[in-house]
Amino acid sequence: MNHVDHVLIVDDDHEIRELVSSYLEKSGVRTTTVADGRQMRAFLECNTVDLIVLDIMMPGDDGLVLSRELRAGAHKAVPIVMLTARSDEMDRILGLEMGADDYLTKPFSARELLARIKAVLRRSRMLPPNLQVSEAGQLLRFGLWKLDTTARHLIDADDTVIALSSAEYRLLRVFIDHPQRVLSRDQLLSLTQGREAELFDRSIDLLVSRIRQRLGDDAREPIYITTVRIEGYVFSVPIEIIEARE
Template sequence: MTEAASILLVEDDAEIGELISRYLSANQFEVSAVRDGAAMDAALAKRRFELVLLDLNLPGEDGLSICRRLRASKNLPIIIVTAQGEDVDKIIGLEMGADDYVAKPFNPRELLARIKSVLRRANASSEDADAGEKMQVYRFSGWRINISSREVTAPAGTKVAMTGAEFDLLHALCEHPNRVLTRDQLINLTHGPTAGPFERSIDTLISRLRQKIEIDAKSPRLIQTVRSEGYMLSAQVTRS
């Protein structure tokens, strides 16, 4: 992460946008602010950004639709910033591919900590990719998980699309096969100590992973639930 990491803020409230921009600029970030999805697309077409701060309640195309579209076309970290604080909104945002979630009103220091955490993870992934394939591929039950390129390949050879959060969770399970991991441990392994908004989303992510890698998601054999404890990847995992 560079000292002047560039952030694209998509926020239709001019006052809130100015407050966020001023605070982040004072903390060595370069911030560009736009008010809707169309302006965001124009900004992204002109230059490269390292992270998007995205409000949900936007005029025109809503933030969840924008988040889904961004995730499908770009490997760009996304933090949702919104007044909608219900758990269902957090989970939907996560399912759409958000890397983190901050509910208004928030402490600016919390927002700053989450931005730095997401950028650190993105930077680490980039460094892994630059390092090449060595020690970056997991295999189990015919599945191939390429950590460098963040690609998941099914036993049949087809690529399986995953959100950033789904991939990070699968990565964590691969690193600790045949070991029970609690929800708190999975949160810390995937999002670190600032992962508050994701506390109730692990079950949702597990369910989505099962739909993608299990033969029968209702009777899972790979990702096992250990009652009152957590989850376990029940497979022989090799790393190369």
């Protein structure tokens, strides 16, 4: 029996919930709709979903709070597409920083939302399509750090585990699989999010900044990720496979 994707829609606007739900259902996607964080938590206690569509602007706990909560809990691996009421760049940056996998600005077409949902689900179920890597589990070493590709987390020199959001892991993995190579922002966005960069889109710069923070890398005197003026970024340290797992 073929799997039917199940999407949870969290939005306080009844009309948007019904519109989105109706369109997705007609397109073969199972949906559940809830109006706020309380209802979302209650539903997720007893149910699993493949993806969450999450509005930022809601009464009570907003989408940013809920996204951060999801990423810290039992549903940390569930992809999130965030809806923003404004085209405000800061909303998009904060959404990605809190763990969203993609975002869409209101007003939006249901068709575009479906396309974004399908793209995010595709990415969540495989590595970025242009990467030529073996996906047997690996423990990779670079500098003072190790990356566990099975658990998708970092391990520091003291063997402390550092959790990564799905977006952070994808970007770090792109760097690790393309060391010593300058990658433009367009290339990074395409490899990690499957879409072309929009004018003034700073999401990649934000994610690079987040990874630098995770690695304790100083942007002014970087060890791991070097900024190449105008061109993009380069991962500057060699990679060693220290353990391969079946």
